[in-house]
Amino acid sequence: MRPMLIGAPAIEPVSLAEAKTWLREDGADEDQLIQALIVSARLTLEAYTRRFFVTQSWRLVFDAWPESLRTTSALSIPFAPFQSVSVIRFFDANHDPQIVPAASYRAPAANDGGRVIFASAPPPPGRNADGVEIDFVAGYGALASQTPEPLRRAILALVAHWREKRGDETDDALPKAVAQLAAPYRPERLI
Template sequence: MIPDLLTGPGSEPVSLDEVKAWLRLDSSDEDQLLSTLIVSARMTLEAYTRRFFVTQRWRMRLDAWPAQTLRRRTLAIPFAPLSAVSDIRVYDSSNVAQTVSRESYRAAPTREAGRLVFLEPPAEPGRAYDGIEIDIDVGYGESATDTPESLRRAILALVAHWHENRGDAAETGAALPTIVLALAKPFRRERLT
């Protein structure tokens, strides 16, 4: 499976004003730096937790349906939280996309990784690679406040850490500061394989 980001979040889980208040900064001298740190902190914590915080649209590309999908008529969606499956396309041998009817599958929103359940076996792609495209919406919601509060606090703490330690501090061996790990760990999805 190859994931492609189609539409990033419309806003960040914390605003520039919230970060400036957290850091007790009044001037706008470092606004650009702080904005960049907010995005970096969100992306870092999304990677750590294996969750998306604010709604985003992704495309999953597959060469073929996994054998398990054809047998059980289910496909695991590895992204969390799953909001919706917006489109499924299967390319035929002429390289023309055939849209899979929404009535032929179910995908319930979930706070965890989701799954597609096909009511009938899905069509096999006709081309050898990237024959299947599945567009999904993931994230806690459109609004910053839809993101759980402890994840928002983890972003603030990580931005503060990076702002205060701009490469001049000795490495402690920890990838993330202890407070950030404590705030984010309850949301971390562990790998099963």
């Protein structure tokens, strides 16, 4: 399985104006830096929490259908919060894409990772590599305000930390306040 971003978020969960207010910054001299820090903080916290904050589109590419389809008729999509499947396609022996009819599966929205549940097994792909593609949408919503407030505050705190330190710190860990804000949204690892 290979994930590919196909539609980045249209907005950031925290605006430049919000960040400048948080930082008590009046001038425009550091606007580019602050905007870059917002994007970097979002990406860092999305990786830390394994969640997408603002709606974005992704594609999962498989060589073949996962083995789980044979036993459970379900395919797991490990991206959260899961909103919907846009399209599922497989490639035939001529490398032509074939769309799996939406009526043959369901993909309910979920606060955690999603699942695609098939009514019957989909046709096998006709090529050995990159034979299956699933396009889907994940994120809390299209509006910045739909991102949970603690995650928005974590972005602001991380932006402030990075701006203040400007690379002086060698510690790779998230600042304690940032980690505490994001912790409730980070899934626990099962042993």
